[in-house]
Amino acid sequence: MDNSAAHSINIEQCKKITATAIESVDAFSDKQIILSYSAGRIVVAGNGMKIVGFSKTGGSFSATGEIISVRYIGKGMGLKGKLFK
Secondary structure, three states, X not given: OOOOOOOEEEEEOOOEEEEEOEEEEEXXXXXXXXXXXXXXXXXXXXXXXXXXXXXXXXXXXXXXXXXXXEEEXXXXXXXXXXXXX
């Protein structure tokens, strides 16, 4: 894992999520947000999700809504990674 950029996630009362060292927002809807960071992807699932802020240069990200789950997916661990080991 690349430690050059420290990564953190903070969830407040299942209603707000903030993260650091985010490289990009790959996809988003009111049910799911997919983020990329140095070691892979982060999938945030919920209801009424709204992106409040994202700074590509600073790597900061924040969103609000009902947060149900946060899942990390390492690089190469998606469907292609499992099929083509």
